[in-house]
Structure formats: structure tokens, C-alpha cells
Amino acid sequence: MAAPPSVLHTGLPESLLSDPVAAIRGPGDLVRFYRELAGSAPLLVVTNREPVVWKGGAERFALPPGGVSQTIHRLLCQVGGRWIALRDSGGPDLLRIPGEPGAPGYRLDRLEVPSALMEGHYAGFSNGVLWPFFHDEEGRIGEPPNALAAYREVNRRVAGKVMDSLREGASGGIRPGMIWVHDYQLALVGQEMRRSGGALPPLAFFWHIPWSAPVGGAPPPRWLFEVVTGLLSYDQVGFQTELYRDRFLETVFSLYGSRASWDGETLSVATASGVRRLHPGVFPISVDPDHFRMMSRDPAGMLPALSLLSDCGLAPGTPSGGYLISVDRMDYSKGFLERLSLMEALYENDPSLAGRLALLQIAPPTRLSVEAYRRYAEEVERRSEALNRRFARGAWRPVVTLSRSLDPSLLAPLYRLSRGCLVTATRDGMNLVAKEFLASQDGGSAPLFLSRHTGTAMTMEGLSLIDPADPALSARIVAQGLSMDGRIRERKNRQALADLREHNVYRWMAENLLRPLSRTSKEGALLFARPS
Ligand code: ADQ
Helix, strand or coil, rough: CCCCCCCCCCCCCHHHHHCCCCCCCCCHHHHHHHHHHHHHCCCCECCCCCCCEECCCEEEECCCCCCCHHHHHHHHHCCCCCEEEEEECCCCCEECCCCCCCCCCEEEECCCCHHHHHHHHHHHHHHHHHHHHHHHHHCCCCCCCCCHHHHHHHHHHHHHHHHHHHCCCHHCCCCCCCEEEHHHHHHHHHHHHHHHCCCCCCEECCCCCCCCCCCCCCCHHHHHHHHHHHHHHCEEEEEECCCHHHHHHHHHHHHHHHHHHECHHHHHHHCCCCEEEEEEECCCCCCHHHHHHHCCCCCHHHEEEEEHHHHHHHHHHCCEEEEEEEEECCHHHHHHHHHHHHHHHHHHCCCCHHHEEEEEEECCCCCCHHHHHHHHHHHHHHHHHHHHHHHHHHCCCCCEEEECCCCCCHHHHHHHCEEEECCCCCCCCHHHHHHHHHHHHHCCCEEEEEEEEEEEHHHCHHHHHHECCCCCHHHHHHHHHHCCCCCHHHHHHHHHHHHHHHHCCCHHHHHHHHHHHHHHHHCCCCCCCCCC
């Protein structure tokens, strides 16, 4: 008997049936893919942060450097649609973002939230409670009074803004092929939209950060049921890795017991507001490796990178110019203290490295309205100074810190010129820095030393893994990696780059869009099954 077809009935063009996303390499492929699935239906994206920075004057606004939001921005410019975000720069509530000539561009609806409410939502609940909880840092949780109420209220207002944009009548209203909501700050938006009633396009959500394992025996935090139930309102909830997706499922089962069931594709849960059916998917996020490769050798970025290194006392080609690079927001989950301990162990084990191999940490401050972050930044500064006092050699310092953001055009050559990259996150949804470094090496042999607690370590093979919780062991792995035959290191980097080119950020987007949009294209019937 013939095997049943793995694609049941999709209504999708033939070109998308065999392997719909494997051939996607760049923005043009993604736009074509979107059009084949959604036709002229626009896309509606909802995020906490806006994709542009208001400048005013003739220039009006600027695009922040690179990153995932700029990939989504480029798609929206081409296919048209709307982006709803909390306003974090000046200017009007509504901005028309133009596309290239001939492309529709999109409308950015910015939601102004009073500062006290924003404080409770962002610093209070999102980054004072959810972030530390899901990064297994319960000791850093600090929940100001009314933070949960502020979180609910901001989610409600964002949902209201989305509903308004669906209702605005023929002229201003939008009929999107799907609505794509992002990250832990906005978990309740889908539920609030469903409470408004009426038919909705498919609602997709992407959870960018880790999901922690349910705490055996201990009662769950009182808000967890609410956040999980909020997520059940979406038709698709995407996670970075299987581990995080499976932990989410475990959490659902721990909270809902026999009212939940999972058939390997669809999760069904009998909630107080009815039975919810959704697809919890695994979509590891990525970068545009060709773009980083190109930037890493572009003289326009290379020349300023060389002069920046000279200013830092790390002039390439000089005996004291070697450096390991790290690039992260100043966040405790990125393991700054663990990294300093690793460097300390490295110098203790091999004192000849002092004077020859520094740590260049590029670390812009972040979330300074949260006390845990302010205290952490102070502690990192104290520890960096102590290491500098102990291992200084003349004018040479072991730790060079740049506390600011650098444009990716400058970051890429800095990655390329380094002796290696240290990623020491104690927990990380994915970690894009690791992927940017690998893409920028392009034929180079500098190794990536990657924390095994990152999504990148869980989803890519053949990388040198370290454990920031064990700096002595990690320092030995780093020393071995640095002295490994250059050809072996180069081969490892090449293999990683090939993997990244296949699993790039455009493909990540396509995989997120595939199921919800194919559902729209069949007018509400979920008929698509991924090829096995
Ligand atoms: P982040 O926690 O911010 O992201 P990461 O994935 O490393 O962590 O992305 C950081 C981005 O900011 C990178 O593109 C990096 O180049 C850039 N960046 C960091 N410091 C910079 C600096 N000094 N100057 C310029 N650019 C800098 C969250 C989750 C991650 C997940 C991403 C995407 O915490 O786990 O990988 O979202 O889903």
C-alpha cells in the first residue's frame, strides 16, 4: 500500500511543497515566499520596541543598526502592512515608513504609555520578574507593587490598538494575513484580542527567551498560570529550541493536568474560556551570514575598526595586540562575572598570556531603571578593575571595556580580527553574537568559545562548548582551543558558516510564517502538514 502523502492538502503552489523553506537565502527569496503564501495580504507585527528611532528634522527617523527587527522591517517595507509598538522615541503616534521605489512600505502605529505605567510594565514586571524567572535567576526577582497590574494594562492597551487597526473601516483598516506578536513583554496581547470578540486572522507569537523547567514540588509563582493561559490564546507559539518548547509543554501539563493533550503537532487545552488548539513550534532564530561576511572585510568598517583597536592599545600585528572579543548588553544573564573569572583562571594557568591576550568587552548598559541591573554593572566594573590591577603589564590592561553600542559594520571586522570570541551566557534563548562571530570569521581560524547554556549551542553542531559555571574548566578549554592546529579551527568555522547559510534569519522568518499564512490562504482551515 502506498504511504499516505505527508502533505495532505495545502492549496500551496507546487514550488513550496517539496521543501518550502530550504532554498531561502536572502530577503528577495523571503518576499517571494511570502507573496506565494499570502498573495497581497499584508502582515501585522506587534513588538515592545519600535523598529525606528525618531530623529525629527528632514531626516525624520533612523533605523537602529541590524538585528532581527531590521529583517522584519525589510519584509514589511516590501509586502506592506502595519507595525504596532510601544513608543520609545519622540515624534508623532503614526509614522509612514516608505519602502524602496515600487514597494508599498508600511505604517508604524506607536503607542504612547504614561511613564509610571511603562515603568511597572517594563522595568517592573517584564524585566524585574519575567526575565529573571525565565533565566533561572530567581534571586534577582524584584517585583514592585502593581507591576503585574501594569503589565496587564499595557498588554490590554496594545491589544486595543491592534483591534482598532483591524476595525478602522475600509480606508484605514487592515486585513492582515496574520498577526505576529513578539516576546515576553506581550504574552497577554492575544488573549485580550480574543476577549474583544469577532473573527481574527491567525495569531502567531514568538518567545525569544528560554523557558525554564517547572519547579518540582514548589508551588508555581502566582502569575505563571495567567501568562501561560495568555500564550494559549495564540494559534502558534514559537520557541528557539526543542528544550524550551518541551519545557513549555511540561508547564502547561503541570498547570492544566488532564485538561491538556498534545499529539506531537497540536496542543489542545480546555481553558475557562473554551478549548484552545495551537501549534507550539521550534524555530531557532539566526542572522544574515552573508551580510556579516561582507561587512567583516569591507574597508569602510575595517579602517575605523583598526583605529579603534589602536586607541584601545590593541593594535593588530603588535605583540600586545591579541584579544578575545565579547559583545553583550550589560545583563547578568550574559555571564560577565563568570567571564572575568575565566580570564583570571587563564592568566593564572599561563602568566605569559598577560601582556599578549586581552579581553575586549563591548558592553552597552541596559535596563538601568531595574535595580538588579545597576548593581550588576557596578559589580562588573569592580571586578574588571581588580583584574586590571592584578595582571597589568606596563600600559597594557587585560580587560578593555567599551560601554557603548557599535554599528555592525564596525563589529564585524572586530570579530574578524580577534583571536577568538567568548560567549559566557548563563542562560540564553539563542545568542546571535555567536552566529555573527562565526559569519564574520569567513575563512578565518579564530575559535568561538560558546556557553553550553545558549540556544545556539543546543542547535548547532561541532562548536567548542564551555560552561561559565566552571571557569577553571572553561579556561582550560579556551587555552586548548587557542593552541589547536589552525587548519582544524578553520575547518570548524567553515562548517559552522555553511550551517548558518542554510539556517539563516530569512528562513527563520519563513518557517514562522508558513503555517499561519497557509492557514489564511485556505480561509481558516488548517490543512497544511509539514513534509516529513
Ligand atoms: P539579546 O539578549 O539581546 O536577545 P543576542 O541574541 O546576543 O541577545 O542579540 C544581541 C544583539 O545585539 C546582537 O545582534 C548583537 O550584535 C547586538 N549587540 C549587543 N551588544 C552590542 C553592542 N555593544 N553594539 C552593537 N550591537 C550589539 C534576545 C534573547 C536572545 C535571542 C535574541 C533573538 O535574549 O537569546 O537570541 O533575543 O531572539
